[in-house]
Amino acid sequence: MNFSVYNHLPIGQIYVGAPQSTPTYRPIKTGTDSVSVNRELDRLLDRRVIQDMIDANPVVNSILKSQNLKPDINVENFKNTTYNHSIDTRNIAVGIYNNLPIDLKSEANVGYIQKGALLHDIGKVLIPEKILNKQGKLSEKEAEIMHLHSKLSESLLSSQNIDPEVLNIVKYHHQNKKGTGYPEIKNTLKGYDINTEIVSLADKYSALTEKRSYKEPLTKDQALEIIRKDVIDRNINPRVYQALEGYVNRQMKNNSSIAVLN
Secondary structure, three states: OOOHHHHHOOHHHOOOOOOOOOOOOOOOOOOOOOOOOOHHHHHHOOHHHHHHHHHHOHHHHHHHHOOOOOOOOOHHHHHHHOHHHHHHHHHHHHHHHHOOOHHHHHHOOHHHHHHHHHHOOHHHHHOOHHHHOOOOOOOHHHHHHHOHHHHHHHHHHOOOOOOHHHHHHHHHOOOOOOOOOOOOOOOHHHHOOHHHHHHHHHHHHHHHHOOEOOEOOOOHHHHHHHHHHHHHOOOOOHHHHHHHHHHHHHHHHHHHHHHHHO
């Protein structure tokens, strides 16, 4: 199907009948609810805890062996490359939640969203540093190894008495509405729920707007334009995208106000 006709439509009209309800803005603050800032991630980023998680679930070693990798734990590299991204993803995800229309917000769970966003990349402690820090495009083989981090994250956390809904977010944060992401998902309608959609979008926006070893950060407008193309291709829910836009616009407005005051 040719989706080019959608380029000239408002995002909310890309899906036929998409409601245009306006969110009630009662912001959830990341530092004051049930998920304390940084605490859960900090607790898990301990070599002994990670080793215990590996020992508790043989699936972790099985995933690594599929690519001839050893369970080499690198907490320091994670802290240098991924820790701030995890915090940023959590903050953006909460911003998206705050800007959702009321009907979608009622389906979402901000506790699951925060925890899933905070822990979504913890499997990267087992991804080789030369791949995680590579300055340039990953080879096909390296990309396969990098893609393991979602399943590794879920498998590591499965021994930590974490809600299944959070584990679902962690495992499928690189999926999309058409089910063409990774890892493979059998039922996108069930597995790719509103909580996972929010974290997936927050993760993507954070990755685009931050500096990585292989790229410079994009501006907010550049990142939104790239994501908008995914909306047009029906990989992303347009109403969740609108919530991201609302969060970004509000953030830019607040920053402008602070600049004027200074």
